Amino acid sequence: MLEVKDLHVTVEGSEILKGLNLTVNPGEVHALMGPNGAGKSTLSAVIAGKDGYEVTSGEILFEGKNLLEMEIEERALAGILLGFQYPVEIPGVKNIYLLKAALNAQRVARGEEEIPAPEFMKLVREQLSFMKMDGSFLQRAVNEGFSGGEKKRNEILQMLVLQPKLAMLDEIDSGLDIDAMKVVAEGINSLRNADRAILMVTHYQRLLEHIVPDRVHVLVDGRIVKSGDKELANELEARGYEWVLEESAA
């Protein structure tokens, strides 16, 4: 589904990703780990199409298409959704408006009819209660005045409504207490199916106790230096990143 090939990315003149390779297949959950400054968030930002990241070489294919030639919204309509580490507050735009406009943009792009209002409200209310959020969230401006945990739940709510093919979660666990973490993890686990891929960027192993990944990658200094299964995450938790750094230098 997603193929990242020898990706080099610079930000403000300094190279952050230095030849990153990654393949994610449908049905798989991948965790991208690594010390601060390794370039973890850069990868998801480049895939989503954020400004300020210059791809100097390499390519990214999504379902065989050259992602780097697509506009930000085209990537979203193709089925890629980024859950932000710091979801932005959008004063004046109601949550419900964003959900409906985003869902209809997808449907229209697929040549479908816009969703009828009752059907939409039914869908949203189901997902809302699954995320343990009350109806007032819909009428509030996107993320405005939300606590850290509420913002993250709101990101997952969007995923549940929009049902992306590739869900990317950037440090979704940061700022969550244990209860909120469970709700968020349940939301993410409910997204798992044979057709969907999930790419999680995380600093801590904690999240992976709740969402067990198929593959774990360690990103160090702009490259993936080690990949393994969920056991690798446990090992990182126990031993830190030092040994991987040494191993990769050797």
Place this chain on the structure above:
Amino acid sequence: MSAAHAFLQRLGERADDEPTWVAARRQAGAARFEALGFPTKRDEAWKYTDVRRIAEGEFTLADDAELDEARFAALGMPLDAHRLVFVDGVFSADLSDLTDLPDGVSVEPLTTAMRTNHEAIGGAIGRLAGVDFSPFTALNVALSEEGAVVRIGQGVVVEKPIYVVFASRANESARMSHPRVLVMAGARSQSTVIEHYAGEAGAANFTNVVSEVMLERGAIVDHYKLQEASSEDLHVASIHVEQGRDSRFTSFNLNLGGALVRTDLVTDLNAQGAETNYNGLFFVQGRQHVDNHTLVNHNAPNTFSNENYKGILNDRARGVFNGKVIVKRDSQQIEAYQNNANLLLSDRAEIDTKPELEIYADDVKCSHGATTGQLDEEAVFALRTRGIDEQMARGLLTLAFAGEVMDQVRLPVITERVERAVAGKLPERFNLADLVEVSDALEEA
């Protein structure tokens, strides 16, 4: 020949069968205007607004109101309302609809009101805005002949809005008009009055309107001024409000069109408990220029004013906001709040904003603030990552900026009009009223 003199030449074109007191009033306006001349940028109140395009323009007074239904339909709003229509300043009986006015309410063209109710109207008109306020009000007095007169009797609640349309046609040569609007709201009456300035594409006329709104004790008036003339039109307006005890006036000054638009809005809070609310929105692009000068006079204790003006400027457009609040000595326990926020969508747009407070009492609550900023690019990105295209994302965020003001608007037709102008055609209604209904229904079920 001075520019002022050239304008006054048009006086000679007026019918000479006017009553002598009307002629006398014209002469007074003309004399004052000739003495003052057009304002220049040396005048503090006109520092940022150059009126040479008006002064050097050549305008004639229209003498017909021809506009067929189709052309009118393209300009007017589909509102269930009591409607009075003027075309380039000339009353159109054909386009007006005053069939089912409730008892105690009269809505008439000025000329009719002057004939039938000379004493009441003659005494009221010009009382708040005579020849001295500005050169333009003097010019209006000299050249005005038509306008709207709305009188609402004591305790009458007018359900439907009173909708006054000033249509500006695309004429072969430019026209000018100097209409008057007079609203006399009786004690405890309630009404909504809309002044709608709409122009055909390519219309390049000059409108110089003076409105006076008088609220007696306990009266409630919602006043909308929707200005969406063509981008060639020139527009100067002066709105003067006088409020009695416990009255409430709410102004919506919504500017979407025009090449050069200047609005002065002045309220005198003359008795305890009077409240005035100023909601303003201007959205300008190209080389449009819009200037809002507002003034609230707290002439009595226990009076309240709240002002919120939002400006959105694109391309090389220019905006001016000057908001002044004067609290007289002995006007204790008043509250006055003022805010002006501006959104610049282009590097070349410009806003000059100046809030002014003059307070001569000591027991008051006042605040004022002005901000200018750009769209939040992080928010644009966030919306696009949800599949919303860039143009719509920017439109939504721009509309959201106007939200505080537009949320106060109680007429959906006007909300829709502003939404379309600011954000283009959206896939759904921004306020999602229908969804709220569905949602409530589900909740009850």
